[in-house]
Amino acid sequence: MKKICLTVIGLYLLLLHAFSQTAPADSAGFKSRKLKLDEINFVSSYYTQNGDHSAIQGGIGSEHVTDLANGLDLRFVGYDHLLRKNTLTAGFGLDHHTAASQAWVSKTGASKTGGTRIYPSVEWERENEKKGTRFAIGASYSSEYNYHSLGFQTNLGLKTKQNGEFGVKLSAYIDRVRLIRPSEFNTEDTITNTTGGTTTYTTASGRTVTLSSGSTYVSSGETSIPSSPRNTYTASFSFNQIINKRLQGALLFDLVAQNGYLGLPFHRVYFKDGVDSVENLPSSRFKLPVGMRLNYFLGDRVVLRSYYRFYIDDWGIRSHTASLEVPVKITPFFSVSPFYRYYTQTASKYFAPYESHTESQTYYTSNYALAAFSSQYFGAGLRLSPPDGILRSHLTTLELRYGHYTQTTDLVSDVVSLNITFK
Amino acid sequence: MPRLLFSFAALLLAATSCVPVKEYQKNRLNDSEMSLSNRKVEKNEANFQSYREGSSGANGGKTGGGCGCN
Numbered sequence: 001m002k003k004i005c006l007t008v009i010g011l012y013l014l015l016l017h018a019f020s021q022t023a024p025a026d027s028a029g030f031k032s033r034k035l036k037l038d039e040i041n042f043v044s045s046y047y048t049q050n051g052d053h054s055a056i057q058g059g060i061g062s063e064h065v066t067d068l069a070n071g072l073d074l075r076f077v078g079y080d081h082l083l084r085k086n087t088l089t090a091g092f093g094l095d096h097h098t099a100a101s102q103a104w105v106s107k108t109g110a111s112k113t114g115g116t117r118i119y120p121s122v123e124w125e126r127e128n129e130k131k132g133t134r135f136a137i138g139a140s141y142s143s144e145y146n147y148h149s150l151g152f153q154t155n156l157g158l159k160t161k162q163n164g165e166f167g168v169k170l171s172a173y174i175d176r177v178r179l180i181r182p183s184e185f186n187t188e189d190t191i192t193n194t195t196g197g198t199t200t201y202t203t204a205s206g207r208t209v210t211l212s213s214g215s216t217y218v219s220s221g222e223t224s225i226p227s228s229p230r231n232t233y234t235a236s237f238s239f240n241q242i243i244n245k246r247l248q249g250a251l252l253f254d255l256v257a258q259n260g261y262l263g264l265p266f267h268r269v270y271f272k273d274g275v276d277s278v279e280n281l282p283s284s285r286f287k288l289p290v291g292m293r294l295n296y297f298l299g300d301r302v303v304l305r306s307y308y309r310f311y312i313d314d315w316g317i318r319s320h321t322a323s324l325e326v327p328v329k330i331t332p333f334f335s336v337s338p339f340y341r342y343y344t345q346t347a348s349k350y351f352a353p354y355e356s357h358t359e360s361q362t363y364y365t366s367n368y369a370l371a372a373f374s375s376q377y378f379g380a381g382l383r384l385s386p387p388d389g390i391l392r393s394h395l396t397t398l399e400l401r402y403g404h405y406t407q408t409t410d411l412v413s414d415v416v417s418l419n420i421t422f423k
Numbered sequence: 424m425p426r427l428l429f430s431f432a433a434l435l436l437a438a439t440s441c442v443p444v445k446e447y448q449k450n451r452l453n454d455s456e457m458s459l460s461n462r463k464v465e466k467n468e469a470n471f472q473s474y475r476e477g478s479s480g481a482n483g484g485k486t487g488g489g490c491g492c493n
Contacts, residue, residue: 041463043463043464043466043467045466045467045468047467047471049475067471069467069470071466071467162441162443163441163443163444171486232486234480234486236480236481236483236486238483240459241441242441242444242449242452243440243441243442244441244442244444245442245444245448245449245451245452246451246452248452248457248459249459250459252481252482252483253481254480254481254486256480256486287478287479287480287486289478289479289480289481289482289486290481291480291481291482293459295456295457295458295459297451297452297454297457303454303456303457305456305457307482309478309480309481309482311478311479311480311481313477313478315477317477317478319476319477319478321478327456329456335456337456343472343476345476345477345478348477369474369475369476369477370477375475375476377472381462381464383455383456385455399462399463399464400464401462401464401465401468403468405471405472405475407475411475413471413475415467415468415471417464417465417466417467417468418464419462419463419464421463
């Protein structure tokens with residue numbers, strides 16, 4: 001926690017230093033110029049939850065989690081000689097979590113309960129404001145103890161003459177899941193090649209080893225933990241349209257294909273006879289979410305922000321999400337935004353609670369994220385964004401938001417988030 | 424599903440009956456509260472939801488992958 005606080009303070013000092021070098025804004029408008037620091041965004045959230053359906057203990061046990069997530073984005077903007085706008089965004093995120101259930105990866109409850117995740121990213125975008133086109137490419141990386149991810153994405157946008165815009169985004173995540181299993185399954189691997197030639201073996205922990213005749217392999221702690229790939233490919237399509245002076249909407253449509261190891265190796269399943277195993281899920285998944293947004297400016301002070309999503313996948317989950325947020329402008333630059341979100345989903349065909357699966361089943365999980373439930377999420381946000389900056393400083397936007405989340409599985413969580421923008 | 428199709432039909436109908444809006448008439452549409460994407464302050468909320476729920480996507484955010492979530 002100390003490290004995180006020091007990091008946040010360090011980032012803040014870096015940010016102040018960056019702006020101390022900023023020249024006055026260029027009033028010439030569309031003029032060729034090199035990339036210049038234009039905006040800094042800092043988002044920080046604190047999340048806490050409680051529940052009694054831990055996936056690590058097969059659908060029972062504490063789900064207490066705390067998570068402190070921090071993200072910093074630096075945006076540089078410039079124009080080339082053809083007056084195309086170039087934007088380079090560099091991001092860095094740092095999360096730290098504690099999870100009570102993580103202790104029970106070990107049968108004795110002795111595993112460590114905390115973890116840190118870092119996730120840098122970079123994106124470059126070129127926008128031709130005259131033609132109404134934009135193109136972007138980006139890459140991201142995420143690393144935590146049991147999971148590593150490399151992401152690539154490209155983005156295309158085209159504005160129509162009728163105040164609309166088409167968007168296409170293609171992304172790929174090439175991930176690796178470290179196969180950390182519950183301790184009772186970590187039998188020590190000792191293999192001796194008694195054959196006459198070189199032979200390849202698969203060890204009890206899933207590692208592949210090649211041994212020459214007469215040699216012996218003995219696993220040695222963490223170095224013997226293998227990992228398995230998980231790949232996610234997404235094609236996202238969007239269409240935004242201005243409908244009249246007060247109303248605009250968007251249609252959103254994703255095609256998502258995943259393959260590889262799609263469960264988590266430390267999620268237990270207890271069968272009806274009391275025997276435990278590790279969850280087993282198919283090695284592919286296809287998701288189809290379709291969403292829409294409609295935003296309406298009501299009078300001079302109230303905005304209605306609505307969202308609906310229908311989701312279906314080939315694991316048997318079908319869900320509906322509907323939300324409404326109503327920002328009320330107390331002044332032109334200060335708003336209060338109460339919001340409400342309702343979510344409901346059917347269970348995956350592979351889900352069953354604690355001691356409900358039978359060993360004859362091919363796929364099984366007791367992870368309650370795949371159970372049938374509905375949830376409600378409500379709260380409010382405050383947003384302050386004066387045109388000359390807060391107290392005439394570079395701090396242009398300050399947003400604070402709190403939300404309370406309840407699931408019919410008895411999971412309850414709270415999240416408070418802060419966003420500050422410097423220009 | 425029928426409700427979804429009805430909603431899409433309604434939105435398409437609205438889109439085809441769009442009123443031309445000039446640049447100088449977009450002061451309300453350009454208001455930051457009218458943005459057709461999630462707020463920056465919501466970024467981590469979307470991540471938490473994708474961990475706790477079985478579905479994700481169609482919100483301009485994550486659709487899976489990139490972390491130990493579904």
